[in-house]
Amino acid sequence: MNRSENDPLFVSFLAGSIGQWKIDRISTVIGEGLEAAERLRVIEGSQVPDTTNSGWLLLGSTSNTRYSTRAEVDEMKAKQASLGREETTRAALIPIRKSAAWWELAQDERRAIFEDHSRHISIGVEYVPAIARRLHHCRELRGPFDFLTWFEYAPQYADVFEKLVHRLRATKEWDYVDREVDIRLSRR
Numbered sequence: 001m002n003r004s005e006n007d008p009l010f011v012s013f014l015a016g017s018i019g020q021w022k023i024d025r026i027s028t029v030i031g032e033g034l035e036a037a038e039r040l041r042v043i044e045g046s047q048v049p050d051t052t053n054s055g056w057l058l059l060g061s062t063s064n065t066r067y068s069t070r071a072e073v074d075e076m077k078a079k080q081a082s083l084g085r086e087e088t089t090r091a092a093l094i095p096i097r098k099s100a101a102w103w104e105l106a107q108d109e110r111r112a113i114f115e116d117h118s119r120h121i122s123i124g125v126e127y128v129p130a131i132a133r134r135l136h137h138c139r140e141l142r143g144p145f146d147f148l149t150w151f152e153y154a155p156q157y158a159d160v161f162e163k164l165v166h167r168l169r170a171t172k173e174w175d176y177v178d179r180e181v182d183i184r185l186s187r188r
């Protein structure tokens, strides 16, 4: 059966001594951190990898959008860049958990905080296509985080990415983030 672009894609992020990405640093933003490791393997597909002699393993899946309007989806699709481009030798894996207070809200209340107030999408699209992204959900998988956010960019956009992260962390949406770890990676 052919995969459609909207089908969930399972992705495993496995820390250890092997993998296509070198871990440059792991910073704890809020809550509990993650153990140091040398490299990260990003494995697409539903099979959970063998974790013998490995460090932490985070599992997530792409999913349908929750908050984006038709106009926002269309704008993102028109502008966004794909992952795995030759020049994007820097990446960030930022696992995030949101508080019980966030999950108690209704969908319309979350959308109001996420976009009407915090401008997450409006801010984000300013950085596309320089920053390529993929959002993985994991709340339903009972992992330690709710989201595994993944970004790829060329080295000349490292400062630009820093600015983006800084702007988003200053929004009301981030008042609901109770665990966040910022993992920066490079290849070649």
Ligand code: HEM
Residues within 6 Å of the ligand: 064, 065, 066, 067, 068, 076, 094, 096, 098, 120, 121, 123, 124, 125, 127, 128, 131, 132, 133, 135, 147, 149, 164, 165, 168
């Ligand atoms: C490259 C620029 C970015 C763009 C264009 C962007 C865009 C988006 C969009 C459209 C969604 C909502 C998808 C939906 O409708 O469900 C989303 C969700 C999310 N983004 Fe971003 N984003 C960007 C950067 C970031 C960064 C840097 C972070 C982390 C530091 C981040 C963390 C998240 C999280 C955690 C969610 C899930 C929110 C939730 O469902 O509660 N995003 N992003």
